Amino acid sequence: MAGAAAGGAELFFERLCIAQNAESGVDVLPVIRRDEDRLQRLRTGGLTPRELRFGGQADLLTRPKLNSVLKAFHPSVVVAWMNRAARFAPPGPWTLAGRLGGFYDLGYYKRCEHLIGNTRGLASWMVRQGWPAERVHYVPNFAADISKVEPVRPREIPSDVPFIVALGRLHTNKAFDVLIRAMKHLPGVRLLIAGEGPEREALETLIRTERLGDRVIMPGWASNPASLIRACDVFVCPSRHEPLGNVVIEGFSAIRPVVAAASQGPRELIVHGSNGMLAPVDDARSLATSIGMVLGDHVLAQRLALAGRRTYEKNFAPMPVLTAWEAFLRKVSPVPSPSGAVQEHSFGQVSG
Known part of the structure; x- marks a missing residue:
């Protein structure tokens, strides 16, 4: 290799x-x-x-x-x-x-x-x-079974606010810019993007431009990403290009509801409304709508999370x-x- x-x-x-x-x-x-x-x-x-x-x-x-x-x-x-x-x-x-x-x-x-x-x-x-x-x-x-990992919520994020997580290299393919723009339509929600890469400066500029500095944090690579996934309310994969989507499988494993853009890999892994939610690629408002639906409906969130876990156990x-x-x-x-x-x-x- x-x-x-x-x-x-x-x-x-x-x-x-x-x-x-x-x-x-x-x-x-x-x-x-x-x-x-x-x-x-x-x-x-x-x-x-x-x-x-x-x-x-x-x-x-x-x-x-x-x-x-x-x-x-x-x-x-x-x-x-x-x-x-x-x-x-x-x-x-x-x-x-x-x-x-x-x-x-x-x-x-x-x-x-x-x-x-x-x-x-x-x-x-x-x-x-x-x-x-x-x-x-x-x-x-x-993917490893992370369902028993202890959730760890970052200290910067209050325990009484909705909290979403995305992971990956800070690259245009990962479409973190779309997710940041989606945050404009999700008032009161906090976002953590764990990763590093060439798009950091552009994403930080976007966060300032959209006045989201108090709600979006990018701490770099996470030393224990499993604990973050376990702690979040929704796990998001906004990629505009994603041949597989290992992070989706990790979200399934963690028993967290997953929302993803409908790029190649996530579209193969997720049955919309069954074991996760899909939004059109490069559509910040639609992505926000799907995230908001899951955050606003505990029953839906739990159903998606459990169905994702069954998908993981059977196939991944x-x-x-x-x-x-x-x-x-x-x-x-x-x-x-x-x-x-x-x-x-x-x-x-x-x-x-």
């Missing part, structure tokens, strides 16, 4: 490798871009990762080194985790699969025999791009997702091991 130091796809890679090794009996060797923190997290999870450079076009050493690592490990299946890893991934006596978390250039995956999408929409798109349907696989992400908790990954590995493995276990080697990068 040759991705960045932080990011949803990168962190899920770590969780998946650790869980496969600990829970599914899969023999996993993570090969990662050099990153001391990631190396230590994987070691703490019981794994023995290898680090390689995974550099740019001038990097002529990573591919032969990776080939040597793979031959020494003897994997049945190699999973290239996003674009850069797929570019470096060598063919061999193993099955080579590419795992995508977005609508990326499939030219990176020309050596792969199979593709994995973490949403049904992404898998369908791969088939429309010309990949044979029998070599395209839908395997979703899982660790065990059903690990079962789906094990089924995929067994299906594509060229030679299952005598014990019936499947060896997997995972690595890669998320684009952008």
Whole structure:
């Protein structure tokens, strides 16, 4: 996995490798871009990762080194985790699969025999791009069960006012500007946006322009985001572009009502009015209306939260997702091991 130091796809890679090794009996060797923190997290999870450079076009050493690592490990299946890893991934006596978390250039995956999408929409798109349907696989992400995490309400937010939370990188794709504008239509409500990124200055300017400085706070990355999700009255995903929406799954797990913009991922996860609420993309007033409906109706909020939790338990908790990954590995493995276990080697990068 040759991705960045932080990011949803990168962190899920770590969780998946650790869980496969600990829970599914899969023999996993993570090969990662050099990153001391990631190396230590994987070691703490019981794994023995290898680090390689995974550099740019001038990097002529990573591919032969990776080939040597793979031959020494003897994997049945190699999973290239996003674009850069797929570019470096060598063919061999193993099955080579590419795992995508977005609508990326499939030219990176020309050596792969199979593709994995973490949403049904992404898998369908791969088939429309010309990949044979029998070599395209839908395997979703899982989120940790945070339903028992102790809620922690920020000290800046009084206990007697409605409180909503949004999480993510401060990037235009996340549409936090739309959520801030929605706050004009939600008098008395407080908002916390936990995250960091290139849009911080623009968002802070917008907060001042809209005179919302007393109701919107942006404290940076949260050290314990689960406690914030558990404490909020409504969890919001306003993204204008969101291929999956891990945060929606986290809201389901936390048993909190979720309101999201109807971008690709949330639209696949949420049945409007059943396990969450959807608003049109880039529509601040509609987003505010959906949030206000949930805040104003305790029965509706509880019904949405419980239905979201059922969705999580059925489809996005660790065990059903690990079962789906094990089924995929067994299906594509060229030679299952005598014990019936499947060896997997995972690595890669998320684009952008």
